[in-house]
Amino acid sequence: xxxxxxxxxxxxxxxxxxxxxxxxxxxxxxxxxxxxxxxxxxxxxxxxxxxxxxxxxxxxxxxxxxxxxxxxxxxxxxxxxxxxxxxxxxxxxxxxxxxxxxxxxxxxxxxxxxxxxxxxxxxxxxxxxxxxxxxxxxxxxxxxxxxxxxxxxxxxxxxxxxxxxxxxxxxxxxxxxxxxxxxxxxxxxxxxxxxxxxxxxxxxxxxxxxxxxxxxxxxxxxxxxxxxxxxxxxxxxxxxxxxxxxxxxxxxxxxxxxxxxxxxxxxxxxxxxxxxxxxxxxxxxxxxxxxxxxxxxxxx
Amino acid sequence: xxxxxxxxxxxxxxxxxxxxxxxxxxxxxxxxxxxxxxxxxxxxxxxxxxxxxxxxxxxxxxxxxxxxxxxxxxxxxxxxxxxxxxxxxxxxxxxxxxxxxxxxxxxxxxxxxxxxxxxxxxxxxxxxxxxxxxxxxxxxxxxxxxxxxxxxxxxxxxxxxxxxxxxxxxxxxxxxxxxxxxxxxxxxxxxxxxxxxxxxxxxxxxxxxxxxxxxxxxxxxxxxxxxxxxxxxxxxxxxxxxxxxxxxxxxxxxxxxxxxxxxxxxxxxxxxxxxxxxxxxxxxxxxxxxxxxxxxxxxxxxxxxxxx
Numbered sequence: 001x002x003x004x005x006x007x008x009x010x011x012x013x014x015x016x017x018x019x020x021x022x023x024x025x026x027x028x029x030x031x032x033x034x035x036x037x038x039x040x041x042x043x044x045x046x047x048x049x050x051x052x053x054x055x056x057x058x059x060x061x062x063x064x065x066x067x068x069x070x071x072x073x074x075x076x077x078x079x080x081x082x083x084x085x086x087x088x089x090x091x092x093x094x095x096x097x098x099x100x101x102x103x104x105x106x107x108x109x110x111x112x113x114x115x116x117x118x119x120x121x122x123x124x125x126x127x128x129x130x131x132x133x134x135x136x137x138x139x140x141x142x143x144x145x146x147x148x149x150x151x152x153x154x155x156x157x158x159x160x161x162x163x164x165x166x167x168x169x170x171x172x173x174x175x176x177x178x179x180x181x182x183x184x185x186x187x188x189x190x191x192x193x194x195x196x197x198x199x200x201x202x203x204x205x206x207x208x209x210x211x212x213x214x215x216x217x218x219x220x221x222x223x224x225x226x227x228x229x230x231x232x233x234x235x236x237x238x239x240x241x242x243x244x245x246x247x248x249x250x251x252x253x254x255x256x257x258x259x260x261x262x263x264x265x266x267x268x269x270x271x272x273x274x275x276x277x278x279x280x281x282x283x284x285x286x287x288x289x290x291x292x293x294x295x296x297x298x299x300x
Numbered sequence: 301x302x303x304x305x306x307x308x309x310x311x312x313x314x315x316x317x318x319x320x321x322x323x324x325x326x327x328x329x330x331x332x333x334x335x336x337x338x339x340x341x342x343x344x345x346x347x348x349x350x351x352x353x354x355x356x357x358x359x360x361x362x363x364x365x366x367x368x369x370x371x372x373x374x375x376x377x378x379x380x381x382x383x384x385x386x387x388x389x390x391x392x393x394x395x396x397x398x399x400x401x402x403x404x405x406x407x408x409x410x411x412x413x414x415x416x417x418x419x420x421x422x423x424x425x426x427x428x429x430x431x432x433x434x435x436x437x438x439x440x441x442x443x444x445x446x447x448x449x450x451x452x453x454x455x456x457x458x459x460x461x462x463x464x465x466x467x468x469x470x471x472x473x474x475x476x477x478x479x480x481x482x483x484x485x486x487x488x489x490x491x492x493x494x495x496x497x498x499x500x501x502x503x504x505x506x507x508x509x510x511x512x513x514x515x516x517x518x519x520x521x522x523x524x525x526x527x528x529x530x531x532x533x534x535x536x537x538x539x540x541x542x543x544x545x546x547x548x549x550x551x552x553x554x555x556x557x558x559x560x561x562x563x564x565x566x567x568x569x570x571x572x573x574x575x576x577x578x579x580x581x582x583x584x585x586x587x588x589x590x591x592x593x594x595x596x597x598x599x600x601x602x603x604x605x606x607x608x
Contacts, residue, residue: 035398036406042395043413045473049428050416052439068439116320119313126309135320138328140592142534144557145581146331148338148564148574153331172327175320204312232421234537239565250421254541257427267431274424282419286412289419293478294485 050275057081057268064264081265085256085273090244094252095277101163101237101248102230105170106223112171113178113222114186114215118208121183122194132183138176143169144235154240165240166248170233174226181225185218186211221292224285231278249274332585339582343575356579370580372551373559374587376464380555381532383468384475389524392476393517396483397509411484415477422474426541429470430457457542463553471538475531479524486520487513518603526595533588536561556584 030038056064058072060080070076085091120132143150150169151160159165189211197207212219237251247255253274260266282289339356341349360366395414399407417425432439433456441453456466490513498508536557539547545567547554562570564577 030398035401035404039395039398039406039410039414043410046414046417046477049425049432050420052432053428065437068437112320112323115316119316123310123313125313131317131321134329135324138324140530141328141332141585142530142588143328143331144534144536145585145588146328146335147560148578148581149331149334150327151574152334153326168323168327172324175324175328179320205315208316228419232423234421234423234540238540239561250423253421253427254423264437271424271428275420278419278421279416282416286415287408290411290415290481293481294488 050279053268053275054272057265057272059265061264064268078265081263081267081269082273084260084263084266085269090247090252091270091273093245094247094249097163097246098231098249101166101170102227104163104167105174105230106226108167108171109174109178109226110219110222113175114182114212114219115208116175117179117182117186118211120179121186132179135176135179138173139180143173147235147239151239159240161241161243161246163241163246166236166246169236169240170226170230174222174230177225178222181222182215182218185215189214220288224289224292227281228278335578335581336585338575338578341575344573349575356576357583360576360579360583366576369551369554369559370583373554373556376553377533377535377555379464380468380471380535381529383465384472384528384532385525387469388472388476389479389521389528391472392479392524393483393521395476396480396487397513399480400484400487411481415481417474418477420474422471422537423541425474426470426538429473430542433457433466458549460549460552463543463549467538467542467553470542471535479528482520482524483517486517490516515606518606519600522595522599522603525599526592529591529595530588533584533591556580556587560584 052068055071056068058077058079058081059067060076060078063070063072063076063078067076072078116135120128120135154160154165154168157165159168194207194211197210202210231248232250233248234250234254237246237248238254241247242251253270256270257267260270338349340351340353342352342356343349360370398404399411431437435441435453435455440456441450444450444452454462456462494512495508498512503511533556535555539553539555539558540561543553545558545562547558560577560580563580564572564574566572
């Protein structure tokens, strides 16, 4: 009897308008309000430390301690922390270094990665499968474990303490996943298209140039996946380029928090500034980022 | 046949492959192998490294000066990993299940908010949390007092009993979004007809989850577990940022990554020891590879058999 009822219910549910929460089972147990209550609570837990830091970065020391939850409006609003941070010229150098390292690494990864992915997915040559496997090994192996040898190598090559050295390491680290993702997308580009160009006498380089714009979406996914971990990395800047001229913002914030241990407005302002670029990028691209992750998960 | 085999390798393929091959080999594959090789050498005296066979490993595992630190770091790392497996991943699955409920309003907003911490630097996250937990600001302690749990207050990051757990939970808070998104992708991939059929047969919500969804999620659970494992046994930033190089209090939060760094880089008056550093890296390599192999042959195959 119950199952017949369920059947009828399910029939009616295929009609559109009425929102129903019990189709996936959990809804039955919790109800719509319960689900929203849980998700809202967890969203608050996720945002609480970030929002707290941002709002308190616009207050003076006394208000940070006295009224940490008040939104700084009117007389409470203060840019003292930010003024302290910007008085120190390094802040801009760090930001510039981070932009150079992250931008450089991502661009080189995209160029070399798409070239290799094109060769692997387009041509049948001896050792093709072996090469694809070799390049994919790095997806699971943490490059950090080779640190001691990376230091020796970059000393030998004169790359220690330079941003170029960091870029080389990050490109090597990100190539495996980039090649893996890009070659999957490249193998889906129709053959007819390439053959038509070949008949017209296009060179293989020209064909590469024709095909790459067709996988913009995948290139974009690779960009986002590579960019965020590079921007956030502490390990390699700390080990390979710790001097003031080459510090990235992530390493800079680590030093800064040590120096400004008691100046809370400056501390919170520095943390907010360091979060800002990533938060802006995330707000703009969160949908594509998460979609990319989800489609990658299904493909893999 | 002979002739075809001798045909020169097409030039344009070399051009496409060479840059990526060279950079990857030079800066990733070679250092990893060279690092493993160096773990069989000793360079504590001046001059070129001397081959010493397994002596470094004997020192690391046998000499109490080293082995105490190694086992302590390994033990802490296992606790760090288990907390992620027991808190982060079930929480991620729970949130993903709620977020994939049909016709849920605000799904994208919730997802975006919960995933946000994952995109931020561990250094920033660690620092913000240590400010919130600090008794000077008293944010967390104040919240506990307001719900009548003031008696629990203690130096969260400074006490032997709580430091490791609290740091692990900070990491859980930051990373939960990643497994959540992977679980969401898997849950959305389950055909509606299957769930409908189970429901028609009178299965309760819990039964639908346990008997229909969970078996279909096994491959994703495996991927999440192995990603957690590799990430956790390679972790460093959070401990370094919140607890410093000595993994306060008294090495209670020391994990393999911080132990590795201290060893090869040196700290305070202790000079760096690169070859012992590579020995620790080699142990980490074995542990991580072991985890990946268990996943590939122990889990993936069995799951393939069940589902095949």
